[in-house]
Amino acid sequence: MKAKYLYVLAIILLNGGIVLMDEHSHTYEDSEEVVLWMNTVGPYHNRQETYSYFSLPFCAGPKESISHYHETLGEALQGTELEFSGLDIDFKNDLTHTKYCSVKLTEEKYKEFVYAVKNHYWYQMYVDDLPIWGIVGEIGDNGKEFFVWTHKKFDIGYNEKQIVDVNLTSDSKVKLEIGADISFSYEIKWRMSKVKFEDRFDKYLDPNFFQHRIHWFSIFNSFMMVIFLVGLVSMILMRTLRKDYARYSKEDDMDDMEKDLGDEYGWKQVHGDVFRPASNPMLFSALIGTGYHISVVSLCVITFAMMGELYTERGSLLSTAIFVYAATSPVNGYFGGSLYARMGGKVWIKQMLMSAFLLPSLVCGTAFFINFIAIYYHASRAIPFGTMVAVTCICIFVILPLNLVGTVLGRNMSGQPDYPCRINAVPRPIPEKKWFMEPSVIIVLGGILPFGSIFIEMYFIFTSFWAYKIYYVYGFMLLVFLILAVVTVCVTIVCTYFLLNAEDYRWQWTSFLSAASTAGYVYLYSFYYFFFKTKMYGLFQTMFYFGYMALFSLALGIMCGTLGYQGTSTFVRKIYSTVKID
C-alpha cells in the first residue's frame, strides 16, 4: 500500500522530465510541428487571478487537440493550465494571414468579452516554453464601445534547430456587438536570429530594475550596518563582561554567605534560573525545529536558484522547494527533538508530530481556504484534487518518517541537558523593572533593525511575485539572507543581555519573539505595498495577497526567531560557563 503511494508520488514528482520529449529536447527538424499552448487569461492588475484561456469564449484552431498537458507538481500548484491552441505551426514554414475559427456573439458571450476588456484581461501562451503575452481587447475612446484584437502575428526567431525568440503582435481590432460574427486569424513569420539558445530568456529579465543603483546601495548600506552592529556588540559586551568577570572573580575569595548577601546585581544573579526550561516547551521546540528547517530550505533553494536558472522552467522553483523541504525533514526533528529532550519534555511523540506538521498544516490551511474562493471563481488557481492528494502523501509518507528519524537521533545524540549552571528548585521572583525592560517592549523593538536591513530586498521580492518581473538576482538574495541572520543574532543578543541584567530570566521566548517581530514589520510593509504599489482589486486577489503574505511573514518570523534564539543560546551558555559558580 505504502509502496504504491510512493510510486505514485515519484511519478508525480518526475513526470516533468518524461512527457513531451520533443518540447523538452527543444530541437526541431524543418517543418516539424511546434505546439502553441494556451495558458491562462486574467486581469492585468491581479497577477494571481487567472482563468483557463478557453473560459473566455475564444475558439480553438481546427487542428485536433493534443490531450491536456501533463503538469508537474509545481505547475499545478501555481495554476498553470496549458491547453492546445489548435493552431498549426511548423518549424521554419511561414504562414500568411490565415483565419482559424470564428465566434458568433450571443448576448452571453458578448457580456463575457466586454467584462474581460473592461478589466484589462490579457492572456498568456507558450511556444517551446517561451512565454508570450497578448491583450484581449481595448476600450473605445468614449468608454462605451469595446473592441477585441482578432489577429495574432507571431514573429519567431530560430537559431539552427532551436527556437530562441518569439514576438506577438495583436492586430485587427473588431468592435463587439451582439450578433456579430468575430473571426480570428493568425500569421507566422520565421526569422533567423543570432540569439543563443542559453540566452533566450534574457529578454524577459529586467536588469535596469533589479540592478538599479538603489539595490546595490541598499546591500552596501545593510553591509555597513552589519559591520557597525557586530563591532558595537562585541565592544560593549567585551567591556561589560570583562568588568563583570573581574568583579566576580575578586568576590571568589569571599565565602558563600557573604556573596549571597552582597549587593550583586545583574545577569549573574539569575544563574540558578537562566537554564530553566521555557514555558510551553513543546510549542517552543516545535517552533525551533521548524525554524531550522526553514532556514536550511531557504539556503538550499537560494543556492540552487543561483546555480541553475530555475526561472526558465515553469513551476520548477516551487517543485524544488517542496522537494528540498521534504528531504531535509530530519533537520526539523533533530533540532526540535533534542531541544525538547534537553528541556526535560516527556511526550516526545506529540512534540514530533507538532514539529513535523506545524508548517505544513499552516500552509495547507491557508491554501485550502484560498482554494475555496478560487473554486467559487472558477479560477485556474484552484488546486486539483490529485495535487492535494500528492501533497498529503508527501507529508505523511516522506516528511513524517524523516522527522521521526531526526527526532530519535536528536534525542539520543544531544538530548542531555549539560547546562553550565544548576537550576534552582524554587524559581526566583522577577523584580520590578523600568517599562522599557519589559519583555513585550523588547520584543517589539527587536525587529526594527533586522527589518531595516531587508525591506528594500522585500520590495524586489514582492514585485517579482505580485507583478510581472522575473526574479533572478539570487546572489543579492543570499547576501541579504546572511546579513539578516547576522543582524538578527546581534540585536537579539543585545536585547537578551539587557533582559538578563534586569534579572529577568525568561530569555528563551523573549529572544525568539524579539527576532521574530521582524516578520511583523514585514507584514505591515506588505499592507503599504498593497495599497500604494499595486492596483489589485477583487475578493479573490485580496484574499490571496493577504493570505499568502501572512504565511510568508510567519515563515520568515519562525526562521528569524530561531536564528535569534540560537545565537542568544550560544551567548548565554558562554557567559554563564566562564563564571565560576559554586
Ligand SMILES: *[C@@H]1O[C@H](CO)[C@@H](O)[C@H](O)[C@H]1NC(C)=O
Ligand atoms: C522581437 O522584437 C525585438 C524588439 O523589438 C526585436 O529585437 C527582435 O528581433 C524581434 N524578434 C523577432 C523574431 O522578430
